[in-house]
Amino acid sequence: MRIYNTLTRKKEEFIPRQPGKVAIYVCGPTTYNYIHLGNARPIVFFDTVRRYFKYRGFNVLYAQNFTDIDDKIINRAREEGDDPLALADRYIGEYFKDADALNVLRADIHPKVSGHITEIIELVGTLVDKDFAYMVDGDVYYNVRKYAGYGKLSGRTLEDMQAGARVEVDARKNDPMDFALWKSTKPGEPAWDSPWGEGRPGWHIECSAMALKYLGINFDIHGGGFDLIFPHHENEIAQAEAATGQPFARYWMHNGFITINREKMSKSLGNFFLVRDILSKFAPEVVRFYLLGTHYRSPLDFDYEKLAAAQKGLERIKTSLRLLDEALEGRESGDEARPDLALDSRLEEILLEFEKAMDDDFNTALAIGMMFNLAREVNSYLQKNDFPGLAEKIASLQKARQMFVRFNCVLGIFKTSAGGNILREDKDMEKERLVEDLIDLIIEIRQTARQNKDWPTADRLRDRLKELGIALEDTPDGVRWKRQG
RNA sequence: GGCGACAUAGCCAAGUGGUAAGGCAGAGGACUGCAAAUCCUUUAUCCCCCGGUUCAAAUCCGGGUGUCGCCUCCA
Numbered sequence: 001m002r003i004y005n006t007l008t009r010k011k012e013e014f015i016p017r018q019p020g021k022v023a024i025y026v027c028g029p030t031t032y033n034y035i036h037l038g039n040a041r042p043i044v045f046f047d048t049v050r051r052y053f054k055y056r057g058f059n060v061l062y063a064q065n066f067t068d069i070d071d072k073i074i075n076r077a078r079e080e081g082d083d084p085l086a087l088a089d090r091y092i093g094e095y096f097k098d099a100d101a102l103n104v105l106r107a108d109i110h111p112k113v114s115g116h117i118t119e120i121i122e123l124v125g126t127l128v129d130k131d132f133a134y135m136v137d138g139d140v141y142y143n144v145r146k147y148a149g150y151g152k153l154s155g156r157t158l159e160d161m162q163a164g165a166r167v168e169v170d171a172r173k174n175d176p177m178d179f180a181l182w183k184s185t186k187p188g189e190p191a192w193d194s195p196w197g198e199g200r201p202g203w204h205i206e207c208s209a210m211a212l213k214y215l216g217i218n219f220d221i222h223g224g225g226f227d228l229i230f231p232h233h234e235n236e237i238a239q240a241e242a243a244t245g246q247p248f249a250r251y252w253m254h255n256g257f258i259t260i261n262r263e264k265m266s267k268s269l270g271n272f273f274l275v276r277d278i279l280s281k282f283a284p285e286v287v288r289f290y291l292l293g294t295h296y297r298s299p300l301d302f303d304y305e306k307l308a309a310a311q312k313g314l315e316r317i318k319t320s321l322r323l324l325d326e327a328l329e330g331r332e333s334g335d336e337a338r339p340d341l342a343l344d345s346r347l348e349e350i351l352l353e354f355e356k357a358m359d360d361d362f363n364t365a366l367a368i369g370m371m372f373n374l375a376r377e378v379n380s381y382l383q384k385n386d387f388p389g390l391a392e393k394i395a396s397l398q399k400a401r402q403m404f405v406r407f408n409c410v411l412g413i414f415k416t417s418a419g420g421n422i423l424r425e426d427k428d429m430e431k432e433r434l435v436e437d438l439i440d441l442i443i444e445i446r447q448t449a450r451q452n453k454d455w456p457t458a459d460r461l462r463d464r465l466k467e468l469g470i471a472l473e474d475t476p477d478g479v480r481w482k483r484q485g
Numbered sequence: 486g487g488c489g490a491c492a493u494a495g496c497c498a499a500g501u502g503g504u505a506a507g508g509c510a511g512a513g514g515a516c517u518g519c520a521a522a523u524c525c526u527u528u529a530u531c532c533c534c535c536g537g538u539u540c541a542a543a544u545c546c547g548g549g550u551g552u553c554g555c556c557u558c559c560a
Contacts, residue, residue: 009489027560035560042560072558154555160487161556203558225560226490232559255560256490262552266559293508294498299491299553306497309509313497316508319522353506357499366499369507376507376524383516383524455518462520473521480522 001056001359003221004297006229006252007153011361016220017250022053023061023215025249027207027224027232028110030067031091032076035098036272037287037302038225038258038265044288045255045296045362046223047104048411052358055410063214064107065207066092068114069200074189084190085114098275101284103412111210113201117192119209120201123243124181124194132242136172138184138197144177147238153252154230179235181205204235208248212240222249229254255296262301273302285413286311292364292411313372314413317404320375323382324401326477331394339395343381347399350374354407364411371407374400439470443479446472 001014016022026046029039046064053060067073068088077084092112113120124140127133132146144150144158151157158177170176180202185191191198211219224233233252240248257264260271278287281304290310294300350370357366378400408414442461449457462472466484473480 029560030558039560070558154488156488156556162487227555227559230488230555231557257554257560259553264554264559268559297490298498301497306509309497312510313508323523363499366506369499372507379523380525450518453518459519466521471521473523474517474519475522476516482522 002361003251003253004361005250006254009155012251014220014251016058017218020057021059021061022221023219024050024053024063024221024223025207025211025215025219026062026064026107026222027228028064028066029095030070030072031088031095032070032073033091033267034094034274034276036265036267036274037278037291038272040098040102040275040287041258041291041296041300042223042225042255043099043104044102044291044412045364046253048292048364049221049223049253049362050105051410051412052362055358055406060108061215062107063109063111063211065210066095066110066112067203067206068092068112069190069206070113070203078188088112088114098279101279102275102288103284103415105412109214111214113206113210114190116206116210116213117201119213120205121182121192121194123205123209123212123239124196124201126243127181127239128195130242133181134174135196138199139172139180140182140196141173141178142181142235142238142242143174144179144238145175147242149241150177150238151234153234153237156230179204179231181239204232205239207232208236208239208243211236211249212244217244217246217248219249221251221253223253223255226254226256253296256299259299259301260303262299265302278307282307282311285415286314288411289314289368289413292413293368295361295363295365297361317371317375320378321401321404322482324378324397324404327382328394328397328401339399340381343377343396344399346377347374347396347403350377351403351406358410367407367411371404371411374403374407439465439481443472443481447479 002011077087185198354370357363446461
């Protein structure tokens, strides 16, 4: 497998710290609001990375943190008259609602800052002891001039950064780029005792402390959005490597932004779309499919038209799955089941291409292309062979179905049951069943009309159903229906 | 001011030296009572522009134009 490493600016062969194991840390959200689509991209992408490692047989240790102590949370809590930690907790709950909907698997560990104050204080203490940090009025700052590697991730020198002169000058700091490890308490803020007085952690120290605690030194992959390269990840490296004297993480992966009219989606610009608002208009599988349709390092421009186009594409894959299921329904693979050699070798090719795509820096866009190729092979085969008439040769079709499931295991687009069946949204199943029965009834009536060549009635029923979002399809084997829009 | 990324058909989007995946939209055909779905065929002589390297470049190098990002909270 090859991974683009921000640290070296090139694709490198992935060599795990320990054979067969991979430890991944991804920077999670600061929980003071619902997540927007820009937040969802890394969540979905790195979930896919993790799934692929598992698919490749790795033992995966996956950690994603929550920042539950932060200026923005404190401000928000003040506005709402709430307790900051309670507010953060509430939004962690909301986060899981959105992430679950997008079929994001739970991380092995979801550490929170508030639960790791001891580790953080210990790490800050080490940095102070080793003279990488200094105290001013109860604040503790990291001294960037003491760490020779500062800037290696973002590819800048301290001189480069200061040329911008956008850093506010704080005379108390040794260098304008020095950043807070520990902030002294202010009235009304959550605070903890420390050797430097009451206070709370700075933003960057938490990830160094928690990643070191759970994943250890020199762990495999650290991920997050491009905007975290500097200063967040640069600072994480400076803290961890100064404290341990060892490399922090081996591979740094950063996803590109979601844009709106080619401009970064961000809270400060106010051009963001909340995941739950999008999910009120489109199925979660469409959103996930859309997010994975572009390579993770490229920007992805969002608007509802593009989501609609993705929905139509996904529809094609679902149709193929449905046709396949219909063809296989009631058939068991027995002794008479022979593979179709031509189809088999095509399937094999597609599988290899899929894995090759994923091996090459997680090229999910190409991988999805392979899903379309698979759909075309299946559809074309069923068409050519007039399949429901053929009792044998189902072995290859079963293999094709298995491939859909395997691809889905990695991409996580459809929710699947334990048996690998791809399920539809299973809310309100009872109502659902009634609706289905009613539609079947209407279809029966329409079939009678058709037998009587009463086309106006038949067409009217079909048109009315269409208005209600139910599309009918007449086929030689009977009538099929599906939801539309 | 410093650093960096990107520019592929009407739209979205892979492809980083060997002669342009895939999807959406469009066109023609098969199938159909008409549709839908599906299948088949078709849609970029060419990958922002100009130079260079090479037997060979969308892909490498130099220059230009444009768009975006980071340098401040941000996924």
